[in-house]
Amino acid sequence: DPHNGVKEIATELDQTKIKIECVIGRGRWCLTVCRGKLISGKTSIPVAVKRLKEGASLIDHTNFLREACTMAQFDHPNIIQLKGVVTKSIPAMIITEFMENGSLDKFLQGKVNELTASRLLEMLRGIASGMNYLSSIKYIHRDLAARNILVSSDLVCKVSDFGLSRTLENDPQATYTTQGGKIALRWTAPECIRFRQFTSASDVWSYGIVMWEVMSYGEKPYWDMSNEVVTEVLEDGYRLPAPENCPVSIHNLMLKCWSYEAKRRPHPIEIIRTLDQFIKQPNLLLDTKSHDASELDRLG
Numbered sequence: 098d099p100h101n102g103v104k105e106i107a108t109e110l111d112q113t114k115i116k117i118e119c120v121i122g123r124g125r126w127c128l129t130v131c132r133g134k135l136i137s138g139k140t141s142i143p144v145a146v147k148r149l150k151e152g153a154s155l156i157d158h159t160n161f162l163r164e165a166c167t168m169a170q171f172d173h174p175n176i177i178q179l180k181g182v183v184t185k186s187i188p189a190m191i192i193t194e195f196m197e198n199g200s201l202d203k204f205l206q207g208k209v210n211e212l213t214a215s216r217l218l219e220m221l222r223g224i225a226s227g228m229n230y231l232s233s234i235k236y237i238h239r240d241l242a243a244r245n246i247l248v249s250s251d252l253v254c255k256v257s258d259f260g261l262s263r264t265l266e267n268d269p270q271a272t273y274t275t276q277g278g279k280i281a282l283r284w285t286a287p288e289c290i291r292f293r294q295f296t297s298a299s300d301v302w303s304y305g306i307v308m309w310e311v312m313s314y315g316e317k318p319y320w321d322m323s324n325e326v327v328t329e330v331l332e333d334g335y336r337l338p339a340p341e342n343c344p345v346s347i348h349n350l351m352l353k354c355w356s357y358e359a360k361r362r363p364h365p366i367e368i369i370r371t372l373d374q375f376i377k378q379p380n381l382l383l384d385t386k387s388h389d390a391s392e393l394d395r396l397g
C-alpha cells in the first residue's frame with residue numbers, strides 16, 4: 098500500500114524547505130512539475146518538484162505515491178534520484194534531483210550539428226547502464242522511451258517516469274490494445290502487444306527504439322505510419338532502417354534488440370560492453386563501405 102509504504106522508505110521533507118521557482122511541465126490536470134530549491138541549513142540545491150493538486154482522485158494519489166515508493170528503492174547514477182516527499186501537507190510533492198536539460202527526445206531535436214556520434218553513444222551507454230541496474234533488481238520499466246529519459250546539465254541521461262510504468266496511464270503515446278491494455282506501441286515488443294508478456298527482454302526491445310530515437314536526434318519512430326501498419330510490418334520482419342549517418346554496427350545492435358524472439362535479444366550488460374568498445378575504439382564504427390579520416394572526425 099503506497100500510502101503506508103512511502104512513509105517507510107521515502108524521506109518526508111518539510112514543505113517550508115521547498116521553494117518553488119517556476120512550472121516546467123504539466124501532466125494530467127492534477128499534476129505539475131516545477132523547478133525549485135530544497136533548502137538545507139544555509140545552502141540549497143536545485144530540485145524538481147512534482148505536485149499533486151488538492152482534489153486529485155484516490156487513484157491519482159495512489160499512483161503518485163507509488164511512483165515515489167518506486168523511485169525511493171533505486172540508487173544508481175542513471176536513475177532519477179528521489180530527494181524526498183511531502184505527504185503531510187497539501188499539495189503532496191515528489192522532490193527529485195533537477196535535470197536541467199529536460200526530456201531526451203525534446204533535448205535532441207534541433208541538435209544535429211551540436212552532438213557528435215561519440216557523445217550520443219555516451220548517452221546511450223548511460224541509459225543502458227540504468228536499464229541494466231533495473232534488470233538486476235528485477236524491475237521491468239515497461240515504458241522506456243526517450244520522452245521518459247531526463248538529461249542533466251552535463252548530459253548524463255537518467256531513466257525516469259516510474260509511476261506510469263505500472264499503468265502507462267499518463268503517457269500520451271500510450272494507446273489501448275484490442276485486449277484493453279494501454280501501451281506505447283511503437284516502443285513495445287511484439288510479445289507485449291500480443292500477450293502482455295512484459296520482461297526485461299521487452300525493455301531491451303524498447304531500448305533499441307531509444308537507440309534509434311537518439312541516433313536520429315529525436316525523430317518519431319516509424320514516422321507517420323499508423324499503429325496498425327507498424328504492428329503488421331513488424332510481424333512481416335520489417336525493422337526501422339539506420340538513421341542518417343548512423344554507423345552500421347550501431348544499427349546492427351538495434352536490430353539485435355529487435356529480435357522477434359525475446360531470448361535472442363542481448364542482455365543489458367552485453368549492450369554496455371558493445372557500446373564501451375565503440376566508445377573506446379571509434380574505428381570499430383567505421384562502416385564496411387570506404388571512408389576517409391573525416392569520418393573519424395565526424396564520429397568524434
Ligand SMILES: NC(=O)c1cccc(Nc2nccc(Nc3c(Cl)ccc4c3OCO4)n2)c1
Pocket residue numbers: 121122123130145146147177191192193194195196197198199200247257258259
Ligand atoms: N518539461 C519538463 O518536464 C522538464 C523541463 C525541464 C527540466 C526538467 N527536469 C526534471 N528534472 C527532474 C525531474 C523531472 N520530472 C520528474 C519526473 Cl519525469 C518524475 C517525477 C518527478 C519529476 O520531478 C519531481 O518528481 N524533470 C523537466
